[in-house]
Amino acid sequence: MHADTANPTPAPKKGLGRRPRATPRIFTPLALETRTHLPTVDTAHHLSLAEQTLRAWACFENGHLRPLRIDGRRGLLWSVAEIKGLLGLA
Numbered sequence: 001m002h003a004d005t006a007n008p009t010p011a012p013k014k015g016l017g018r019r020p021r022a023t024p025r026i027f028t029p030l031a032l033e034t035r036t037h038l039p040t041v042d043t044a045h046h047l048s049l050a051e052q053t054l055r056a057w058a059c060f061e062n063g064h065l066r067p068l069r070i071d072g073r074r075g076l077l078w079s080v081a082e083i084k085g086l087l088g089l090a
Helices: 040-047 051-060 080-087
Strands: 037-039 068-070 075-079
Touching: 037 040, 037 080, 040 051, 040 075, 040 080, 051 075, 075 080
Parallel strands: none
Antiparallel strands: 037 075, 068 075
């Protein structure tokens, strides 16, 4: 056997999922947060939940938090005060 055919590396699959981020995302600690509302990504990070869990809370209105709905690209925004209250930091 030739060395290059012994362990062929599979070709990367196209069109499956998102591209990886070029730089890692940096989250502001909740105690230092100056914004009044956070996007779903940041809220999920602070609550250690999946983004989809928060979207389900918004859709079915059965979660611990209720988001502010913004039309367009902003989507759902979550209150920092309510997040801190849920975590017992208020």
